[in-house]
Amino acid sequence: MIRYAAAxxxxxxxxxxxxxxxxxxxxxITPGDPAILLAGDNATPSQVAEIRSRLHLDxxxxxxxxxxxxxxxxxxxxxxxxxxxPVTELIAQRIEPTLVLSFVTLLLTVLVAVPLGAVSAxxxxxxxxxxxxxxxxxxxxxxxxxxxxxxxYLFAVKLRLFPVQGYKWLADGWIATLNSVTLPxxxxxxxxxxxxxxxTRASVLEALGENYIRTAHAKGLGAPRILFxxxxxxxGVPVITVIGIGFATLVGGVVVTESVFNIPGIGRLTVDAVTxxxxxxxxxxxxxxxxxxxxxxxxxxxxxxFIDPRIxx
Amino acid sequence: xxxxxxxxxxxxxLMVTAQAASAEETLRxxxxxxxxxxxxxxTTNFTIRNxxxxxxxxxxxxxxxxxxxxxxxxxxxxxxxxxxxxxTLRDGLKFHDGSPVTAEDAVASIKRWGTVDGLGKILFSKxxxxxxxxxxxxxxxxxxxxxxxxxxxxxxxxxxxVIMPAEQAAKPASEAVTEPxxxxxxxxxxxxxxxGSIVVxxxxxxxxxxxxxxxxxxxxxxxxxxKVEIQYIPDTATAINALIAGEIDWIEEVPADMLxxxxxxxxxxxxAARQSGNSAQLVVNHLNPPFDNPKIRHALQLxxxxxxxxxxxxxxxxxxxxxxxxxxxCDTPYASDINTDRVLKRDPEAARKLLxxxxxxGTPVLxxxxxxxxxxxxxxxxxxxxxxxxxxxxxxxxxxxxTVATRRASKEPVENGGWNVFFTGWGxxxxxxxxxxxxxSGDCDNAWFGxxxxxxxxxxxxxxxxxxxxxxxxxxxxxxxxxTHDLVSYVxxxxxxxxxxxxxxxxxxxxxxxxxxxxxxxxx
Numbered sequence: 037m038i039r040y041a042a043a044x045x046x047x048x049x050x051x052x053x054x055x056x057x058x059x060x061x062x063x064x065i066t067p068g069d070p071a072i073l074l075a076g077d078n079a080t081p082s083q084v085a086e087i088r089s090r091l092h093l094d095x096x097x098x099x100x101x102x103x104x105x106x107x108x109x110x111x112x113x114x115x116x117x118x119x120x121x122p123v124t125e126l127i128a129q130r131i132e133p134t135l136v137l138s139f140v141t142l143l144l145t146v147l148v149a150v151p152l153g154a155v156s157a158x159x160x161x162x163x164x165x166x167x168x169x170x171x172x173x174x175x176x177x178x179x180x181x182x183x184x185x186x187x188x189y190l191f192a193v194k195l196r197l198f199p200v201q202g203y204k205w206l207a208d209g210w211i212a213t214l215n216s217v218t219l220p221x222x223x224x225x226x227x228x229x230x231x232x233x234x235x236t237r238a239s240v241l242e243a244l245g246e247n248y249i250r251t252a253h254a255k256g257l258g259a260p261r262i263l264f265x266x267x268x269x270x271x272g273v274p275v276i277t278v279i280g281i282g283f284a285t286l287v288g289g290v291v292v293t294e295s296v297f298n299i300p301g302i303g304r305l306t307v308d309a310v311t312x313x314x315x316x317x318x319x320x321x322x323x324x325x326x327x328x329x330x331x332x333x334x335x336x337x338x339x340x341x342f343i344d345p346r347i348x349x
Numbered sequence: 350x351x352x353x354x355x356x357x358x359x360x361x362x363l364m365v366t367a368q369a370a371s372a373e374e375t376l377r378x379x380x381x382x383x384x385x386x387x388x389x390x391x392t393t394n395f396t397i398r399n400x401x402x403x404x405x406x407x408x409x410x411x412x413x414x415x416x417x418x419x420x421x422x423x424x425x426x427x428x429x430x431x432x433x434x435x436x437t438l439r440d441g442l443k444f445h446d447g448s449p450v451t452a453e454d455a456v457a458s459i460k461r462w463g464t465v466d467g468l469g470k471i472l473f474s475k476x477x478x479x480x481x482x483x484x485x486x487x488x489x490x491x492x493x494x495x496x497x498x499x500x501x502x503x504x505x506x507x508x509x510x511v512i513m514p515a516e517q518a519a520k521p522a523s524e525a526v527t528e529p530x531x532x533x534x535x536x537x538x539x540x541x542x543x544x545g546s547i548v549v550x551x552x553x554x555x556x557x558x559x560x561x562x563x564x565x566x567x568x569x570x571x572x573x574x575x576k577v578e579i580q581y582i583p584d585t586a587t588a589i590n591a592l593i594a595g596e597i598d599w600i601e602e603v604p605a606d607m608l609x610x611x612x613x614x615x616x617x618x619x620x621a622a623r624q625s626g627n628s629a630q631l632v633v634n635h636l637n638p639p640f641d642n643p644k645i646r647h648a649l650q651l652x653x654x655x656x657x658x659x660x661x662x663x664x665x666x667x668x669x670x671x672x673x674x675x676x677x678x679c680d681t682p683y684a685s686d687i688n689t690d691r692v693l694k695r696d697p698e699a700a701r702k703l704l705x706x707x708x709x710x711g712t713p714v715l716x717x718x719x720x721x722x723x724x725x726x727x728x729x730x731x732x733x734x735x736x737x738x739x740x741x742x743x744x745x746x747x748x749x750x751x752t753v754a755t756r757r758a759s760k761e762p763v764e765n766g767g768w769n770v771f772f773t774g775w776g777x778x779x780x781x782x783x784x785x786x787x788x789x790s791g792d793c794d795n796a797w798f799g800x801x802x803x804x805x806x807x808x809x810x811x812x813x814x815x816x817x818x819x820x821x822x823x824x825x826x827x828x829x830x831x832x833t834h835d836l837v838s839y840v841x842x843x844x845x846x847x848x849x850x851x852x853x854x855x856x857x858x859x860x861x862x863x864x865x866x867x868x869x870x871x872x873x
Contacts, residue, residue, distance in 0.1 A: 067751075067755060067756070068749070068755050069754070069755035072754045072758060079393050081798075084758060090521075120385075121544060189590075192594060193590055193594055199594070200591040200594045200596055201582060201587045201590070201591045201596065202596065295584050296584050296586075297587065298582045304583070312751070
């Protein structure tokens with residue numbers, strides 16, 4: 037088991053290196069000069085040139101990459117061109133909101149989507165199935181910002197139950213935190229519930245046709261027990277895979293939601309860095325995402341072994 | 350989740366926030382941009398300028414009649430020959446780290462500012478020496494008399510000559526100070542500053558405001574709030590909802606198409622800020638064909654007119670804009686009608702004729718259509734059809750602002766990454782002053798992007814700097830406008846008066862070209 041895990045971690049290293057080269061090239065090939073954006077809208081060309089040389093943006097690209105890689109190996113991701121702060125500090129500041137939002141979303145998603153998918157499969161082609169899957173299709177068809185604005189209008193502006201925007205830190209009390217991420221989490225959960233509900237339905241439907249389910253019926257077991265213990269457990273692998281991918285997407289891809297609800301998470305850090313051509317932050321964040329993705333995949337792989345005894349062997 | 354649980358969580362939080370609110374008064378602001386640095390010398394960015402006014406103070410400042418008044422200075426004595434300025438600091442000035450503000454700090458700060466600011470550079474080109482003769486006295490000695498010394502030191506917009514400790518002012522101006530220390534009415538809380546999200550200030554208890562009432566940047570800066578937060582809320586609709594819900598108190602700019610959000614709302618209102626207008630321009634590159642030909646530049650002037658651009662930007666909100674082709678803004682001391690006909694009236698036929706006369710060979714005009722900034726996106730959509738109708742060939746390339754901001758600095762031909770035209774905007778303060786208006790410099794290779802070249806403009810500017818009477822200045826400014834429109838440094842697209850969004854429980858808001866937050870207080 038440990039050897040299995042170690043091999044998975046080692047396999048991630050070349051991936052990280054490749055990603056670094058790719059992102060470095062992509063960021064620098066994109067037209068746009070951070071020095072100009074930094075100098076301000078009405079700056080003179082000489083102010084810009086001075087800033088460019090101070091940031092070493094006038095060095096050859098290969099040399100710039102070499103410097104960055106050397107520092108990254110010592111866990112120094114450099115300083116943001118835009119704010120002058122260390123990239124590691126910027127990422128650290130942004131992890132909490134993104135993680136909290138992702139966890140709450142995931143929790144909502146699993147609580148809603150897995151039972152929904154299972155019941156739809158059990159009552160396949162019934163009216164319950166049609167309605168649940170209809171909602172699921174709507175969930176991933178409506179853009180998340182539309183759902184977000186509707187939720188804000190209803191629950192924040194009209195009913196005043198939740199704040200319109202902003203994030204409250206865990207250090208200031210978890211109730212406030214939960215309150216501040218409820219609406220964004222619901223908006224995101226809409227999208228992910230749809231995906232997971234459909235995958236669960238398909239997998240459970242397949243499992244329900246298996247012989248061991250027929251055996252369970254023959255033993256006289258009740259429907260809930262057959263559905264939630266026997267059938268659902270056996271479809272853990274595909275469902276957990278989708279949840280894992282979903283979580284990874286959440287950590288990296290909640291940009292729209294973070295913008296609409298003004299949550300200072302990693303997604304917004306990334307988009308802001310791209311529009312500002314803040315190369316060290318772009319590179320640092322992508323590296324962070326790559327590590328996070330590899331880690332989540334590892335967790336998913338290890339959980340297979342936990343759920344499915346055949347893999348453990 | 351059952352509905353009552355939602356409500357329970359909501360209520361619990363309402364109680365928590367209500368408690369916090371009674372403990373201290375916080376003013377929450379949403380500016381157009383993010384506060385990434387707090388060093389208004391290292392950048393001309395207006396958001397940084399606005400935020401810096403909270404924590405920094407200046408020697409002199411402009412009042413609501415656009416007259417310069419002493420602020421940190423007790424006053425200034427000018428020698429009879431106009432060459433020596435003796436400036437004394439007033440008592441009780443302290444930096445936020447507790448150390449006293451000395452003349453040496455002021456000298457170092459002014460010198461740093463003088464290396465980057467347009468007016469500052471002119472000041473230092475005329476300065477023989479600037480030194481601190483004791484802790485409270487600054488002596489500035491000029492080579493030749495110059496009437497704008499105090500106007501420069503009391504400059505209200507970027508770069509604002511703020512005073513910081515001498516050791517921080519020792520940094521080159523291109524490098525932002527990372528742990529800024531000011532001496533203004535509010536003090537930065539560095540630990541609560543998250544670039545890209547929020548910056549927090551608290552009232553500086555040792556600040557001694559002047560005795561006079563607040564008047565624009567001058568007068569007593571009285572801080573009525575315990576804390577001031579500047580939140581970076583990227584989404585404008587979210588910011589407006591937050592203002593209406595009472596989560597924030599002020600929005601720098603409410604776009605014209607969102608003014609209706611405030612209909613029937615009691616908690617917040619909008620104020621069309623007449624004084625803080627800005628202007629839009631189409632900047633023309635004089636180095637690249639076809640606009641290296643003066644006749645073709647004239648044809649460009651005839652091809653466009655302001656109204657469609659203003660309508661595209663403001664829709665029905667006619668209060669929000671003004672057609673104006675005065676180089677130094679309309680309704681200002683140097684406003685003039687001279688030579689504005691050729692700008693204000695669109696005449697595609699005449700433009701076609703001019704193109705023919707000029708032997709236009711069909712060289713396409715590159716239009717770098719910025720799509721990531723809504724107002725610019727609208728402008729570019731209006732521009733292309735107008736140029737086509739007047740007989741120009743156009744090459745429209747969609748792009749983003751960051752790319753255009755980079756590309757506009759290139760003097761290369763279009764095919765090597767150069768450019769023909771781009772849209773930009775400047776504020777009232779910079780444009781209304783012939784010393785800071787970039788379009789009247791005529792400075793050729795050293796001019797602002799576009800590199801319009803005119804020896805006569807350079808002469809006029811030099812004369813303006815030493816002119817002693819207001820009539821003389823007005824006359825020079827009028828001739829500058831005449832030449833600028835002949836030269837087509839740019840095509841003016843009118844003036845705008847953006848609306849500020851304001852919580853209705855605030856009073857004492859100062860309407861000006863730069864937003865200030867002293868004097869402001871809550872009514873309950």
